[in-house]
Amino acid sequence: MRQHEKDSARNRKLFMDAAEALFAANGFFRTTIEDIAEQAGFSKGTIYNYFESKKNILMVILDEKFDAFLSGAKSILDMNGNLDEMLLKLVEYHLKFFQQNTNFFRLIAAEQYKLGEKLSYEIHPKIISNYRNFQNLLQNILERFPDSLRKDVPMTELARALHGIISSFMTEYIFSESRSNIVKKAPTVVALFLDGAKKITRETRE
Amino acid sequence: MRQHEKDSARNRKLFMDAAEALFAANGFFRTTIEDIAEQAGFSKGTIYNYFESKKNILMVILDEKFDAFLSGAKSILDMNGNLDEMLLKLVEYHLKFFQQNTNFFRLIAAEQYKLGEKLSYEIHPKIISNYRNFQNLLQNILERFPDSLRKDVPMTELARALHGIISSFMTEYIFSESRSNIVKKAPTVVALFLDGAKKITRETRE
Amino acid sequence: MRQHEKDSARNRKLFMDAAEALFAANGFFRTTIEDIAEQAGFSKGTIYNYFESKKNILMVILDEKFDAFLSGAKSILDMNGNLDEMLLKLVEYHLKFFQQNTNFFRLIAAEQYKLGEKLSYEIHPKIISNYRNFQNLLQNILERFPDSLRKDVPMTELARALHGIISSFMTEYIFSESRSNIVKKAPTVVALFLDGAKKITRETRE
Amino acid sequence: MRQHEKDSARNRKLFMDAAEALFAANGFFRTTIEDIAEQAGFSKGTIYNYFESKKNILMVILDEKFDAFLSGAKSILDMNGNLDEMLLKLVEYHLKFFQQNTNFFRLIAAEQYKLGEKLSYEIHPKIISNYRNFQNLLQNILERFPDSLRKDVPMTELARALHGIISSFMTEYIFSESRSNIVKKAPTVVALFLDGAKKITRETRE
DNA sequence: CATGAATGAGTCTTCATTCAT
DNA sequence: AATGAATGAAGACTCATTCAT
Numbered sequence: 001m002r003q004h005e006k007d008s009a010r011n012r013k014l015f016m017d018a019a020e021a022l023f024a025a026n027g028f029f030r031t032t033i034e035d036i037a038e039q040a041g042f043s044k045g046t047i048y049n050y051f052e053s054k055k056n057i058l059m060v061i062l063d064e065k066f067d068a069f070l071s072g073a074k075s076i077l078d079m080n081g082n083l084d085e086m087l088l089k090l091v092e093y094h095l096k097f098f099q100q101n102t103n104f105f106r107l108i109a110a111e112q113y114k115l116g117e118k119l120s121y122e123i124h125p126k127i128i129s130n131y132r133n134f135q136n137l138l139q140n141i142l143e144r145f146p147d148s149l150r151k152d153v154p155m156t157e158l159a160r161a162l163h164g165i166i167s168s169f170m171t172e173y174i175f176s177e178s179r180s181n182i183v184k185k186a187p188t189v190v191a192l193f194l195d196g197a198k199k200i201t202r203e204t205r206e
Numbered sequence: 207m208r209q210h211e212k213d214s215a216r217n218r219k220l221f222m223d224a225a226e227a228l229f230a231a232n233g234f235f236r237t238t239i240e241d242i243a244e245q246a247g248f249s250k251g252t253i254y255n256y257f258e259s260k261k262n263i264l265m266v267i268l269d270e271k272f273d274a275f276l277s278g279a280k281s282i283l284d285m286n287g288n289l290d291e292m293l294l295k296l297v298e299y300h301l302k303f304f305q306q307n308t309n310f311f312r313l314i315a316a317e318q319y320k321l322g323e324k325l326s327y328e329i330h331p332k333i334i335s336n337y338r339n340f341q342n343l344l345q346n347i348l349e350r351f352p353d354s355l356r357k358d359v360p361m362t363e364l365a366r367a368l369h370g371i372i373s374s375f376m377t378e379y380i381f382s383e384s385r386s387n388i389v390k391k392a393p394t395v396v397a398l399f400l401d402g403a404k405k406i407t408r409e410t411r412e
Numbered sequence: 413m414r415q416h417e418k419d420s421a422r423n424r425k426l427f428m429d430a431a432e433a434l435f436a437a438n439g440f441f442r443t444t445i446e447d448i449a450e451q452a453g454f455s456k457g458t459i460y461n462y463f464e465s466k467k468n469i470l471m472v473i474l475d476e477k478f479d480a481f482l483s484g485a486k487s488i489l490d491m492n493g494n495l496d497e498m499l500l501k502l503v504e505y506h507l508k509f510f511q512q513n514t515n516f517f518r519l520i521a522a523e524q525y526k527l528g529e530k531l532s533y534e535i536h537p538k539i540i541s542n543y544r545n546f547q548n549l550l551q552n553i554l555e556r557f558p559d560s561l562r563k564d565v566p567m568t569e570l571a572r573a574l575h576g577i578i579s580s581f582m583t584e585y586i587f588s589e590s591r592s593n594i595v596k597k598a599p600t601v602v603a604l605f606l607d608g609a610k611k612i613t614r615e616t617r618e
Numbered sequence: 619m620r621q622h623e624k625d626s627a628r629n630r631k632l633f634m635d636a637a638e639a640l641f642a643a644n645g646f647f648r649t650t651i652e653d654i655a656e657q658a659g660f661s662k663g664t665i666y667n668y669f670e671s672k673k674n675i676l677m678v679i680l681d682e683k684f685d686a687f688l689s690g691a692k693s694i695l696d697m698n699g700n701l702d703e704m705l706l707k708l709v710e711y712h713l714k715f716f717q718q719n720t721n722f723f724r725l726i727a728a729e730q731y732k733l734g735e736k737l738s739y740e741i742h743p744k745i746i747s748n749y750r751n752f753q754n755l756l757q758n759i760l761e762r763f764p765d766s767l768r769k770d771v772p773m774t775e776l777a778r779a780l781h782g783i784i785s786s787f788m789t790e791y792i793f794s795e796s797r798s799n800i801v802k803k804a805p806t807v808v809a810l811f812l813d814g815a816k817k818i819t820r821e822t823r824e
Numbered sequence: 825c826a827t828g829a830a831t832g833a834g835t836c837t838t839c840a841t842t843c844a845t
Numbered sequence: 846a847a848t849g850a851a852t853g854a855a856g857a858c859t860c861a862t863t864c865a866t
Contacts, residue, residue: 164374
């Protein structure tokens with residue numbers, strides 16, 4: 001890789017980081033190309049040497065983050081462990097990724113469903129797909145332990161509930177603008193998911 | 207109420223319904239005043255006889271829906287019942303309200319975090335406030351049954367988890383564009399929340 | 413004249429008074445038809461039973477006031493008197509008319525030159541014409557006393573200077589928002605015009 | 619000063635000249651941003667690289683012209699001369715400035731009093747202030763020669779009368795759309811102001 | 825006649841994108 | 846590659862005028 005290619009890659013990253021932060025903070029339509037350029041330390045026109053369009057920046061951000069997130073999550077599937085351990089690892093991974101990419105989650109939360117007709121045709125599927133992919137990973141793990149899980153609720157819905165509990169902790173984190181270590185909440189999330197909210201005699205369950 | 211007052215109220219409703227649907231479908235910034243007018247069957251300028259500005263339409267929608275949602279939820283608190291029954295009622299209420307106002311939930315999900323600096327100062331607090339208010343209602347119910355609930359997790363987090371499970375079922379509904387009766391899922395939601403995903407000998411729990 | 417005709421004339425006057433005041437206060441383009449209607453105690457649409465258009469209101473106001481002003485001024489020409497007396501009468505008349513119609517003078521001062529291409533084609537000539545007509549009246553009087561006036565300056569310019577001095581007192585009145593009796597200044601105006609600002613031995617002049 | 623800075627200043631001037639001419643010709647509200655851009659040889663949006671808003675263009679024009687006018691007038695005060703000479707210089711200066719900036723005077727004459735509530739709060743004071751400042755300059759000169767001037771009329775009113783005579787010649791120039799050299803009228807203006815319109819034996823006055 | 829809801833042409837302003845330097 | 850002036854399509858909002866009641 002020659003020098004100018006390294007520069008190029010570095011600048012591209014600068015634009016993407018700036019865009020990610022600004023999209024998250026102000027929304028896609030309220031963020032101007034000039035805002036992004038300024039934040040990245042360049043001037044407006046330069047962006048078009050790196051990205052085709054404003055929309056393209058968003059697409060690239062989504063692709064890179066989703067790829068990174070899912071490939072990391074998948075690598076956890078290859079590990080061994082019992083139900084509790086596996087779930088804990090995955091939940092910890094999600095919360096950690098969230099903590100390191102709060103801006104990004106804010107962004108997809110904000111633009112979660114629709115961004116306008118044209119844009120949404122391209123972006124919405126990415127978001128849904130990522131959402132479902134992660135939920136499938138959860139489900140994959142659960143399916144390895146059929147005997148440990150209740151039968152009266154479909155696996156899909158079990159996975160969905162876990163996904164919901166994880167999300168609720170992230171939402172709280174975003175709304176409260178807390179800076180505490182959310183990863184520590186992983187055991188609570190798993191415990192609530194597996195054992196529920198009711199008071200029980202622990203002995204009878206294990 | 208005279209005729210023109212009835213018309214006025216009816217037209218206002220027409221605009222709000224149109225705006226709600228379009229904001230939900232295309233986002234606030236992608237939706238033009240002209241779109242809303244056309245959808246409502248009027249022309250551009252007429253909107254300004256009913257609302258001060260585009261932003262004002264959004265504010266009014268949020269206020270009305272949140273008020274309706276919360277006042278309905280509060281009335282459930284006045285009822286009696288055991289933990290399972292109370293939670294079931296509240297979850298059913300939420301899912302029903304969701305089913306009747308899917309557009310609205312899509313809207314607040316989409317605009318959940320940020321809408322741009324100025325707008326978000328006024329709207330974000332409303333959304334957070336509604337979110338917290340409902341979570342507090344859940345917590346209020348849980349607090350009536352301290353002896354039935356596990357002690358190792360704070361009430362706040364129990365309520366948060368329940369809120370998360372409810373949301374995950376609504377998210378699925380939105381993503382899948384399902385038209386099935388989501389209210390039927392209320393017992394599953396409550397069961398998962400209270401008893402968790404693990405297979406257990408029911409007898410030992412009660 | 414039947415009753416409804418009297419009402420009609422009265423309402424017409426209400427609209428014109430309202431329009432005159434508002435045009436003067438806010439300018440023609442900043443004044444809305446709704447403002448005028450409200451000020452007159454009617455609602456928007458009613459204006460169109462009395463006037464063809466917003467522009468038409470302005471035209472009618474100008475015509476009526478200019479006619480009144482000039483016909484009053486002309487009647488002074490029919491009187492007798494020496495130079496000082498005649499000028500004093502005319503200046504007093506102008507200042508009195510001004511005082512009773514401050515709004516109107518504010519209006520023509522503000523819209524004095526142009527109101528936009530279309531409008532100005534119709535209104536500008538009226539204003540200029542009135543301006544010149546009054547100046548001609550002044551000149552007519554001066555021309556009756558050729559032996560009393562300096563010969564080194566054309567009559568036109570003498571009349572113009574007098575017009576200027578009158579206007580400067582009205583301008584001061586408007587700018588200072590004074591409510592004092594401007595008519596009292598007539599003798600000063602005439603004296604300054606006839607004798608100038610220099611200190612002189614009065615005896616040598618008469 | 620680098621090239622693009624020169625261009626920038628030049629373009630800014632182009633916009634201001636175009637705006638000045640159009641505001642003068644058609645009034646502020648009748649002049650559109652697109653008119654100005656076209657007249658200046660640019661397209662609409664470009665104006666906003668040079669001025670914040672349409673209103674801002676007007677403000678900047680007023681500020682620059684008034685500053686130039688008053689600073690030029692003040693420099694005349696520093697000169698020496700007798701009453702006639704000093705007044706002649708100042709009147710010539712005013713008429714010359716007028717001749718070189720007819721558009722501008724047309725503009726402030728047209729917008730002299732009101733431009734609508736908001737705008738007038740900012741612009742009206744500028745116009746009045748300039749008007750008074752110049753009148754004060756006239757008065758300053760007159761006050762240097764108390765023994766040459768009549769005592770029965772306050773200095774303020776003497777200055778006002780002179781201002782009025784000057785204005786009447788400019789008004790005539792605008793109304794007649796004359797292109798003759800108005801500066802030549804300065805001696806007439808001064809003579810009429812100082813000696814009045816009456817025929818006198820010049821010898822008796824000096 | 826009076827009303828005021830509806831209309832839509834007209835205006836200011838924003839901003840993604842282009843392109844000459 | 847970087848710049849930033851120029852562009853012009855697009856959108857919020859205003860308001861004179863119309864017209865059904």
